[in-house]
Amino acid sequence: MSTTPPRLTTASGIPVADHQNSLSAGRRGPLLLQDFHLIEKLQHFNRERIPERVVHAKGSGAYGSFTVTHDITRYTSAKLFAQVGQATETFVRFSTVGGERGSADTERDPRGFALRFYTEDGNWDLVGNNTPMFFIKDPIKFPDFVHTQKRDPQTNLKSAQMMWDFWSHAPESLHQVTMLFSDRGTPDGYRHMDGFGSHTYSLINAAGERVWVKWHLKTQQGIKNLMADEAARLAGTDPDHAQRDLFEAIARGDFPRWNVYIQVMTEAQADTWEQRTGWNPFDLTKVWPHADCPRIPVGVVTLNRNPDNYHAEVEQAAFSPANLVPGMGYSPDKMLQGRLFAYHDAQLYRVGTNHQHLPVNRARCPFHHQQRDGAMAIANGGAAPNYETVNAAGTAPSGFGHGDPGWALHGVAGRYDERGESDDFTQAGNLFRLMPPDAQDRLTTNIAHAMQHVSDDVQQLQIGHFTKADPAYGAAVRRKLADLREG
Template sequence: MTRDNGSPVGDNQNSQTAGPNGPSLLQDSHLIEKLQRFDRERIPERVVHARGTGAFGEFVSSGNASALTRADVFSAAGKKTPVFVRFSTVIHPKGSPETLRDPRGFATKFYTQEGNWDLAGIHLPIFFIRDAIKFPDMIHALKPSPVTNVQDPNRFFDFFSHVPESTSQLTRLYSDMGIPASYRKMDGHGVHAFKMVNQAGVVTYVKFHWKSRQGEQNLTRTEAARVQGEDFNNLTTDLYGAIRKGDLPKWDLYVQTMLPADLDKYAYNPLDATKIWPGLPETLLGTMTLNKMPDNFFETTESAAFAPSNLVPGIEPSEDKMLQGRLFSYADTQHHRLSANSKTLPINAPLVKVSNGNSDGQGNRGGRSGEVNYQPSRQAGTANDNPDYKYVETPLTGTTIQAAIKKTDNFTQAGAFFRGLNSQQQTNLIGNLASDLGKVSNSEIKQIMLTHFYKADPIFGTRLTAAVSGNLGDVQQRAAKMAD
């Protein structure tokens, strides 16, 4: 395997980090090249999250969260912040039915008094992989075949058979949660751990959770097939119909918190994007109401550019390896799709004045003037940086490495999720999985996937093996030898 310049690749499984728990390194040219090339594969449709529905609204803070974060959006009870939300499917193209099994994007742009903050998450609390270096490969496997242009379980299960950490997300996706009945009746998650930093510089790791006040509702495969025949735009129809009638949907934003000193106290790595934080309480931060449909789809929903790197003071990225890659990739793909001046489009423009030396380029509408487009300068009116807003310092140890995290714990949470389903939900999950896994012609791939689910829960694995006519004895032998 080589890079585009022909040089051999030493490790295509793990990105370089500053020590075992440190952030990813910009010097990892293979990681950067993979993400850059991947971001530029589709013109002009989004590579992922192409099918989207947007709405405007308002977020109201429930209290003063200054003990946790200096972020202005949470600075006082009753503080109002305009938002724009884009719901989406991940894999399927722009005109695809909204009834297809897929993670749903739940991206929120907060137009705060300190700049725009994007909480770009999905409706499931975790992700398939833990390292961004595998993201292009995963999406390639999930997208249609480059030969037939048809999505093929033989391809994506081939990939996932090499990625046991995907077991937990696959279990959720193939449950009824994989087909939400309504965007209004769907939770959202930031997925990754982030850092919240207060005015004193105290760091707390957090996970964000949008909890629907309408409750959660999903579709079975049979229900989805019926709905698709009636209206394959069902999620958009439902959301916009409710807003038109004045039945405005609401979500409460909760946050789980964890102190840096507690990160190593768990059997799993809390910064692993394939893991939830079970048992940790949630704190209410505020409530969002969606109250207005866009007047123009292209100028809003299609032109909205979300990126986890759009942060505000008081909210910073964690060392999550998946998030570290998204910080670069999402902003870069929007620059490719909408130009480097995408943030000057009305839907993406912050409420506050933008003052920096960035200028010119395709689509520029910034309207800057004056001689000085550099900094520092002694001329009057020059914008200056402010040390009060410097990023928090994170201690680092060790050497640069390319290695998987030590606490993988790939199967425990998948099993816990399965056992938390009722009998009918378990049956639906097994039937949904079997419908795709049963199409896999390579027996080795099938047996490995069955082993992953057996490791999660023996009853789960046994029933699924029977459903796809697998070899249970072989699955049990493989499971006995497979590490967690």
């Protein structure tokens, strides 16, 4: 095999005569604008960083496969579930949420868990987290929430006051806050955590019948979390701990796997759910208890190949929960509805108009559309027309299409304030009571340390939420804050 390096060229394939010395007007003279190789190198260098994601900025990714292990065709006509044993190529991106690209992998933070399934009917993107719930239930609050998790506009420092000010005035966040400050708030890498679609989606079978679903991925590696002191140590000694662990495990053939499950709720159940439980089944701050909606096994995801190039395949990966295939559908989940717009819009800004043509984002099945031109038009349709002929007779649409009959809508259009009406405390209390005493102790210690420099009014408001969830929860945080003040 030849070891001769390939000939160096410009990006247009023109041979480079000299890549060590710029063209100049004499030995000491100024440089010449005609040195295109110099100009091209500098121009590309200046543009080597695309805007980082506002959230989920630091991530790791890998390729793999999804294999069907159980028949769910009674719920969905999606072709990737057509038969047991069927395999579909996947790409998964894990991430922290609030930190920048240079932040530590071991920060206390939710973890993004985004999966792409390259199906024969197009890409299905299941874009979730390692938690089954979220901080808010309405997307209009999302920019404000994220701003509180980022940097103060004056100091450019993270601000506990901003974080707790938001959470204390949004008790709907209590369930996720309880999860965040528990042991699961600092997973030991990406292989040892579960994943969730989090939102409510729908599945539609061949008869056009719909069920509401939630997606769960349970790690076969077992749950492992980092204690606060170990997470802090790794942040200083190995800030890329999670990325290193994932990459090296796959490289040595220790392929991580997750069992895939769904929870199913019928439309009839959903119609009476809130009246019976006090919880909106489409509220992202809530979960469906397993006693009411047990997990149903579906398949296994295995990650078995590392990307060849991080930027091209992980940084430019562009997911969107709007990407669903026939046999699947959305739901009235308000946060999901907001994300259907926000994710694709973010990718247009961050990666570009034609980001879906990049190899990691490109569908593996044939595709045809009339979206043409724009920057980096990789697959621009050739000589084919750039419009679709209009049929004067129409297309006889039915429901949402692909067999989805559509939803029955009720009520008057308007802005609905659910504060004071919804139960934001029972599920957070249930989560607290599920924890053994030592885990409860670590939870309340983590919260007290995070709140110790927050103003007293915010502390008292937040302690009131903890107390409503469980009196022991609020009492422990109050006591530990007092101990920190006295210490």
